[in-house]
Amino acid sequence: MNSIGTINPASASTTTEAGHVPTPVEADAIICREVDLLTRENHQIWNSPDHDRSQYVHSFFQYPAMMVPIVQKRIIEIIVNAKGDVTNMLDSFMGSGTSLVAGMEMGLNCYGQDINPLAVLVSKTRTGPFYFGAIEERRHALFSHIEQDNDETIEANFKGLYKWFTPAVVAELSKIVRAIKAESNQTIRRFYWVILAETIRLTSNDRTSTFKLHARPLTEIATRIVSPIDVFKKHFANSLEDLREHALQLQNADRLLKGAYIGKINLNLLSSKEQIVTTNDQEGFFDLHVTSPPYGDNKTTVTYGQFSYLPLQWIDLQDIDERANKTFLATTSQIDSFGLGGIIRQFTIDELQVLFDASPRLEVIYHRIHAIDPKRARKVAAFFYDIYQTIQNIHRAMKVNGYQVWTVGNRTVAGVNIPNNVIMTDFILSQGAILIKTINREILNRRMARRNSQAALMTFEDILIFRKIG
Numbered sequence: 001m002n003s004i005g006t007i008n009p010a011s012a013s014t015t016t017e018a019g020h021v022p023t024p025v026e027a028d029a030i031i032c033r034e035v036d037l038l039t040r041e042n043h044q045i046w047n048s049p050d051h052d053r054s055q056y057v058h059s060f061f062q063y064p065a066m067m068v069p070i071v072q073k074r075i076i077e078i079i080v081n082a083k084g085d086v087t088n089m090l091d092s093f094m095g096s097g098t099s100l101v102a103g104m105e106m107g108l109n110c111y112g113q114d115i116n117p118l119a120v121l122v123s124k125t126r127t128g129p130f131y132f133g134a135i136e137e138r139r140h141a142l143f144s145h146i147e148q149d150n151d152e153t154i155e156a157n158f159k160g161l162y163k164w165f166t167p168a169v170v171a172e173l174s175k176i177v178r179a180i181k182a183e184s185n186q187t188i189r190r191f192y193w194v195i196l197a198e199t200i201r202l203t204s205n206d207r208t209s210t211f212k213l214h215a216r217p218l219t220e221i222a223t224r225i226v227s228p229i230d231v232f233k234k235h236f237a238n239s240l241e242d243l244r245e246h247a248l249q250l251q252n253a254d255r256l257l258k259g260a261y262i263g264k265i266n267l268n269l270l271s272s273k274e275q276i277v278t279t280n281d282q283e284g285f286f287d288l289h290v291t292s293p294p295y296g297d298n299k300t301t302v303t304y305g306q307f308s309y310l311p312l313q314w315i316d317l318q319d320i321d322e323r324a325n326k327t328f329l330a331t332t333s334q335i336d337s338f339g340l341g342g343i344i345r346q347f348t349i350d351e352l353q354v355l356f357d358a359s360p361r362l363e364v365i366y367h368r369i370h371a372i373d374p375k376r377a378r379k380v381a382a383f384f385y386d387i388y389q390t391i392q393n394i395h396r397a398m399k400v401n402g403y404q405v406w407t408v409g410n411r412t413v414a415g416v417n418i419p420n421n422v423i424m425t426d427f428i429l430s431q432g433a434i435l436i437k438t439i440n441r442e443i444l445n446r447r448m449a450r451r452n453s454q455a456a457l458m459t460f461e462d463i464l465i466f467r468k469i470g
């Protein structure tokens with residue numbers, strides 16, 4: 001093992017004879033053994049309290065609930081080495097693309113989906129191509145364009161513009177937007193848009209302390225001095241450095257050719273509940289699925305969509321994905337309503353029974369919440385209904401003997417603990433899979449740590465590894 005605790009592929013492959021592809025049962029055993037070995041050597045290994053957040057352009061954009069790159073990478077490495085014939089992977093809730101960039105380092109063809117255009121933009125930028133030389137060359141032209149711009153046109157138009165931005169900030173953001181649009185290369189423009197998104201996060205009147213939109217007090221807005229152009233320039237330098245480091249890492253692993261990834265990257269703005277994109281709509285396509293799903297509906301858990309609403313008002317959506325359009329921004333909560341459990345409705349007894357047959361433990365939880373608060377029970381049902389559909393779609397898209405890695409945490413509704421780990425396991429097993437390993441993670445929530453007692457500081461997550469058997 002090297003100093004950061006990753007497995008050396010050469011040492012892992014000694015587990016089987018050269019050229020021998022392990023049977024599925026052998027591969028399961030290797031995975032369990034490697035996980036146990038790492039855990040014994042360092043019981044903090046999956047918690048990664050000291051992980052390097054800057055790895056894989058991770059610091060590039062602070063997307064909510066990002067996974068830890070090194071943890072994902074360790075697990076992907078273990079599975080790829082144990083199974084021997086993994087060529088592709090999917091993240092059906094890719095967020096900012098952390099698992100996919102870890103998969104790229106292993107040379108896998110990477111497929112990802114998310115319903116949030118900002119997640120797709122960040123993931124597309126993190127997965128390349130990486131034109132940092134060209135970006136470096138054009139930096140001067142970009143900054144000059146911004147500095148010399150005397151145009152007074154406002155480049156965003158939505159209700160609440162002047163609630164969320166001061167006139168001075170609006171004017172500067174408009175100059176940056178025009179300079180970005182003047183760039184002819186779409187890949188480079190995407191990189192610029194991500195930097196703009198982070199600039200908007202830091203210069204709007206929204207508080208950065210919550211993911212929900214929540215304006216700063218008027219007195220604070222009146223006295224706050226921020227310059228988006230200064231923030232953009234500063235963040236530009238850091239992001240370019242991150243991009244270069246990330247590209248070099250891939251280059252050193254022989255994964256790049258002329259700045260582009262040698263494998264396939266296929267990222268889509270799409271709900272995994274609706275469809276999982278594969279080449280030629282093929283069933284039984286993926287060797288590996290690595291994801292961290294939402295823990296409940298976005299509106300009541302993490303409002304990824306609200307968090308993205310202001311940046312997306314300024315970004316050219318056509319640069320993100322052909323499916324992106326203004327309907328995603330119809331209201332501040334529109335994107336969140338596209339997410340799992342985003343549409344609440346009355347479920348028929350038959351619909352609920354399908355879920356309860358797959359997870360009898362959900363039935364118990366549902367009735368307990370229903371007795372306390374029927375409305376919230378409906379929300380919980382809506383979330384599990386959607387995740388069940390998604391799990392079915394994913395299962396169909398997986399190859400037999402393909403592995404799935406789910407990082408899942410629990411939550412509380414109406415005072416009742418919802419064991420997502422147990423219920424999602426039930427759902428996945430009900431499709432024809434076996435659970436081969438559970439890894440527990442303990443994460444220190446630094447944001448809460450400042451405000452709460454020790455007991456509230458820890459969040460617990462399970463990393464669940466499944467194999468499809470039928």
Ligand SMILES: C[S@@+](CC[C@H](N)C(=O)[O-])C[C@H]1O[C@@H](n2cnc3c(N)ncnc32)[C@H](O)[C@@H]1O
Binds near residue numbers: 064096119292
């Ligand atoms: C926990 S985050 C993923 C974090 C990601 N692994 C990372 O490291 O950045 C969950 C993601 O699921 C997305 N999501 C919610 N419902 C979805 C759906 N039906 N289809 C695809 N993505 C969805 C959210 O927009 C969010 O980006």
